[in-house]
Amino acid sequence: xxxxxxxxxxxxxxxxxxxxxxxxxxxxxxxxxxxxxxxxxxxxxxxxxxxxxxxxxxxxxxxxxxxxxxxxxxxxxxxxxxxxxxxxxxxxxxxxxxxxxxxxxxxxxxxxxxxxxxxxxxxxxxxxxxxxxxxxxxxxxxxxxxxxxxxxxxxxxxxxxxxxxxxxxxxxxxxxxxxxxxxxxxxxxxxxxxxxxxxxxxxxxxxxxxxxxx
Amino acid sequence: xxxxxxxxxxxxxxxxxxxxxxxxxxxxxxxxxxxxxxxxxxxxxxxxxxxxxxxxxxxxxxxxxxxxxxxxxxxxxxxxxxxxxxxxxxxxxxxxxxxxxxxxxxxxxxxxxxxxxxxxxxxxxxxxxxxxxxxxxxxxxxxxxxxxxxxxxxxxxxxxxxxxxxxxxxxxxxxxxxxxxxxxxxxxxxxxxxxxxxxxxxxxxxxxxxxxxxxxxxxxxxxxxxxxxxxxxxxxxxxxxxxxxxxxxxxxxxxxxxxxxxxxxxxxxxxxxxxxxxxxxxxxxxxxxxxxxxxxxxxxxxxxxxxxxxxxxxxxxxxxxxxxxxxxxxxxxxxxxxxxxxxxxxxxxxxxxxxxxxxxxxxxxxxxxxxxxxxxxxxxxxxxxxxxxxxxxxxxxxxxx
Numbered sequence: 250x251x252x253x254x255x256x257x258x259x260x261x262x263x264x265x266x267x268x269x270x271x272x273x274x275x276x277x278x279x280x281x282x283x284x285x286x287x288x289x290x291x292x293x294x295x296x297x298x299x300x301x302x303x304x305x306x307x308x309x310x311x312x313x314x315x316x317x318x319x320x321x322x323x324x325x326x327x328x329x330x331x332x333x334x335x336x337x338x339x340x341x342x343x344x345x346x347x348x349x350x351x352x353x354x355x356x357x358x359x360x361x362x363x364x365x366x367x368x369x370x371x372x373x374x375x376x377x378x379x380x381x382x383x384x385x386x387x388x389x390x391x392x393x394x395x396x397x398x399x400x401x402x403x404x405x406x407x408x409x410x411x412x413x414x415x416x417x418x419x420x421x422x423x424x425x426x427x428x429x430x431x432x433x434x435x436x437x438x439x440x441x442x443x444x445x446x447x448x449x450x451x452x453x454x455x456x457x458x459x460x461x462x463x
Numbered sequence: 464x465x466x467x468x469x470x471x472x473x474x475x476x477x478x479x480x481x482x483x484x485x486x487x488x489x490x491x492x493x494x495x496x497x498x499x500x501x502x503x504x505x506x507x508x509x510x511x512x513x514x515x516x517x518x519x520x521x522x523x524x525x526x527x528x529x530x531x532x533x534x535x536x537x538x539x540x541x542x543x544x545x546x547x548x549x550x551x552x553x554x555x556x557x558x559x560x561x562x563x564x565x566x567x568x569x570x571x572x573x574x575x576x577x578x579x580x581x582x583x584x585x586x587x588x589x590x591x592x593x594x595x596x597x598x599x600x601x602x603x604x605x606x607x608x609x610x611x612x613x614x615x616x617x618x619x620x621x622x623x624x625x626x627x628x629x630x631x632x633x634x635x636x637x638x639x640x641x642x643x644x645x646x647x648x649x650x651x652x653x654x655x656x657x658x659x660x661x662x663x664x665x666x667x668x669x670x671x672x673x674x675x676x677x678x679x680x681x682x683x684x685x686x687x688x689x690x691x692x693x694x695x696x697x698x699x700x701x702x703x704x705x706x707x708x709x710x711x712x713x714x715x716x717x718x719x720x721x722x723x724x725x726x727x728x729x730x731x732x733x734x735x736x737x738x739x740x741x742x743x744x745x746x747x748x749x750x751x752x753x754x755x756x757x758x759x760x761x762x763x764x765x766x767x768x769x770x771x772x773x774x775x776x777x778x779x780x781x782x783x784x785x786x787x788x789x790x791x792x793x794x795x796x797x798x799x800x801x802x803x804x805x806x807x808x809x810x811x812x813x814x815x816x817x818x819x820x821x822x823x824x825x826x827x828x829x830x831x832x833x834x835x836x837x838x839x840x841x842x843x844x845x846x847x848x849x850x851x852x853x854x855x856x857x858x859x860x861x862x863x864x
Contacts, residue, residue, distance in 0.1 A: 306778070330782030345775055347475060354471055361468040362780055407780070 250317040250336060250410045252280040252303070252443075259298050260309035272461040273299060275312075280443065282410065285455045288447045290463035296447035297342050299463060300415045303445065304339050305329050316411075334363045335408050342415035342447075344400040348389030352380060352399050355388055356406055365408040374402045374436075378428055394420040401429050405436045412437055414446040418454070430454045464789070472789050475776065479768035481761075488758040489801040495751030496805035496842065502743035503838045504809055504831055508816060509736045510705075511827055525595055525669045526706055527565060528553070528699045531721040544695035553720075557710045558703045563592040565670070565698035566680045568651075570687035574661070575648040586649065590677040591670060595700045598824075600664040605676040612649060612659040615674040616642070618666040639666060651679075652687035668824065670700065748842075755846050759853035762794055766857040773858065787858050791851060798850050802843050809835055 258274050273288065274295070280286055290296050301308050305321040314321045316332060324332070333339075346355050356371055375381040378398040380391075388396055397420045404412060412433070418426040434455060437444055444455055451460070530536070530543045545553075545564070554562040568588035575583040593599055596615065603613050625636045637645075647661040667674060684694060703711055706722075715722060766773065776786060809831050817827040 304778075326783045330777075330780050330785065332780075333778070334780030345778065347772060347775065350471070350474070354474075357467060358471050358475070358776075359779055361465060361471070 251282050252411065252445075253313075253315045254278040255313040255315070257299075257302065257310055257312035257314060259295060259302065260311075261298075262295065263311065271295075271463055273463045278461075280445070280459075282443055283441055284443045284459060285457045286443070286445045287451070287455075287457045287460035288445065288463055289451050289460060290447070290449070292449060294463050296463055297415055300339070300342075300413050300445075300447050304337065304413055305332070336410045337413065338404045338407055338409035338411070339413040340400050340404045340415065340417040342419070344393075344396050346388045346396055346399060346403070349387060351385050351387055352391070353384045355399055356403055359403045360406040363407050366406045371402065371406050374405060374432060375399075377432055378402060379425065392420075394422070394425065397421060398425065398429065401433065405433065409440060409442050411443045411445060414444065416448060417446065426454075469789075472776075473793060475772040476769045476786070476790060477765060477793055479765055484761050485797070488754060488761045489797060491750065491754035491757055492798060492801040492846075493804040495747055495754045496802050496839070497808045499744060499747035499751060499842060500805045500809040500831070500835055500839055501812060502740045502747055503835050504812060504816075505736060505743070506740035507832050507834050508813075508827060509732075509740075511832070512820075512825065526701050526703060526722045527670050528701060528715065528720050528722045529697060531719045533719075541695070544697045545699050546695065549718075550696075550699060553699060553701065553714075553718075556714045558705055558708045559701050559711065560704055561594065561702040563595055563700050564696035565672070565700050566590045566677065566684075566696065567694070567698075568680055568683055569694050570651060570656070570683040571653045572683075573650045575650070576645060586673050588651075588675050588680065588683075589670070589672040589698075590675055590680040591700050592677065595669070595702065596665075596667065596674070598665065602664060603676060605679045607678075607682050610660055612661040612675060612679060613664040614647070614649075614661050615665045615667050616663045617671040617673070618668050619671050620673070621666065651683055656687055751842065751846065755849055758798060759850060759857075762790075762850070762854055763857040763860075766790070766854075767860075783858060787855055790854055790858065794854060795847060795850065798847060799843075802839075802846065806831075806836070806839055809839075 254273065255277050256275055262274060271294075288296060288299060298308060302310055302314055303321070305324075310322075316337065319328060319332070321329070321332070347358065350358065352375065356375070360366060360368075360371055372381060372384070375384060375398075378401065380395055380398050380402075383391060383395060388399060391399070397417070401417060404414075414433075417433075418429060421429060433444070436442075446455065448454075530545070532543065536542045550562060550564065553559065566589060572586040572588045573583065574586045593603065596603075600613065600615065602611075603615075605612055621637070621639065621642060628634065629636045642663050645663070647663075649659045649661040650656060651659065688694070705711070714720075773786060777783070813827075813831045814829055817829050820827040
């Protein structure tokens with residue numbers, strides 16, 4: 250499933266001249282299936298906005314974003330849910346976990362929606378990221394770094410063709426970051442999925458096929 | 464959906480609702496529905512009472528009609544009998560389902576009590592077709608040559624004896640069963656007639672008379688009646704679907720026919736029952752409306768508290784339909800359970816009512832009739848639709864993405 254952007258300009262940029270010098274805004278871009286894409290930009294330049302637009306969040310913008318043949322802001326609730334549950338996964342910058350649920354419950358709420366990964370495998374991933382011992386702890390009581398690792402595992406327990414990541418390692422130390430990168434790369438390869446990562450700086454976390462400056 | 468999945472979604476969406484509020488909403492819903500069904504049940508039972516199709520004729524469907532005795536027609540026996548045309552015309556009145564004549568004995572009949580109580584009296588014997596009897600007692604049969612005669616006595620006669628005659632004359636009061644055990648000698652046809660051994664086998668609430676099988680009246684009138692000519696009936700017995708029906712009562716009034724005094728009373732009671740049923744029904748509808756409003760508010764409040772979770776679930780791929788279906792499966796059964804208490808209580812009430820009625824020789828069905836079920840089906844459908852719409856609206860409001 251390819252991703253195409255056609256002259257996408259977020260509402261808040263429509264009156265700004267800055268849109269013209271962006272590598273993304275106002276351009277026609279095609280991301281082929283299984284591409285590894287880096288979207289790099291300093292803080293406040295619209296990385297999260299772009300990730301949210303790609304994920305079909307209700308953000309005002311002009312232009313069109315198409316996943317395969319479906320224009321994401323035109324499809325109905327059922328199709329959007331199907332896309333999110335089976336083809337498009339995400340790690341939000343602000344994580345968006347259920348603070349009153351435990352680590353395992355946060356994983357299960359996603360895993361049980363579209364079961365693709367066994368319970369044992371999901372637990373193994375939590376172990377690899379060093380949070381299996383917190384499996385029954387309420388997420389709200391974890392450190393932000395631990396929560397970020399929960400969000401990473403949650404994004405991986407569903408089937409996906411594309412994984413969107415918005416500064417996914419911002420609160421991880423280098424050891425945990427490397428573990429997370431290895432895990433994501435493994436799962437993405439197994440699922441034959443593409444990756445889109447929004448980051449503040451250029452990096453070599455993944456073997457990118459293309460990178461853009463927003 | 465696995466039980467784990469259900470538990471998780473329930474924890475996210477439904478755990479913020481106060482249980483006491485939920486129980487309150489369910490209780491008011493049950494109360495409203497029960498009141499509504501009971502009001503319909505009251506109305507329906509009354510209709511069964513006045514116009515039921517019970518195989519045992521009861522006081523309310525079987526009426527004895529005679530002509531009103533006035534200053535003008537008193538003393539003219541012939542004027543106070545019914546002609547064949549009059550009987551036929553009465554049979555065609557709307558609501559009259561069956562008509563028969565009350566045949567009076569045109570021969571003397573004299574009863575003597577056997578046993579310890581010494582009493583003798585003239586007996587005004589009459590007969591009606593068997594289908595008009597309250598119930599047909601065992602052995603209700605007589606053929607010429609039989610020495611045994613079954614008798615049905617008016618319940619009012621026994622009341623008059625027990626409460627008026629016996630205390631005044633220093634005679635013992637008698638229960639129905641003791642009267643049935645008393646043996647009577649009945650002499651019919653005077654000195655040249657015959658003596659029969661008679662027993663009271665039943666009591667009639669409908670007909671104020673001493674009833675014997677039609678075959679005895681026919682035999683006696685043929686054998687011992689020395690007056691020539693046909694005997695015209697002075698009383699008619701009719702079965703009506705509803706004795707309080709306007710067309711029927713107006714016809715009686717216009718033709719100067721008199722019937723059981725109870726009939727007018729029933730018409731008044733019917734009016735009262737209808738007013739009470741209607742008022743209770745309206746109150747019940749109001750209560751149901753309020754209780755459903757409370758229920759919907761409870762659900763909306765619960766979902767408002769879970770707004771953040773609904774939003775996040777939507778972002779994770781849970782569609783609106785999925786969330787609606789899940790929430791409906793959790794909430795609607797609670798409302799259905801609350802509503803289902805109403806028919807259960809109505810059935811219990813009907814069984815109790817039928818039991819009480821039976822003690823008074825009135826046969827009522829053991830189960831509520833179709834109007835009760837129809838009202839239950841309609842009110843439940845409307846309420847569940849309202850709740851379902853309220854649920855959908857609440858989810859749409861909270862599911863802003």
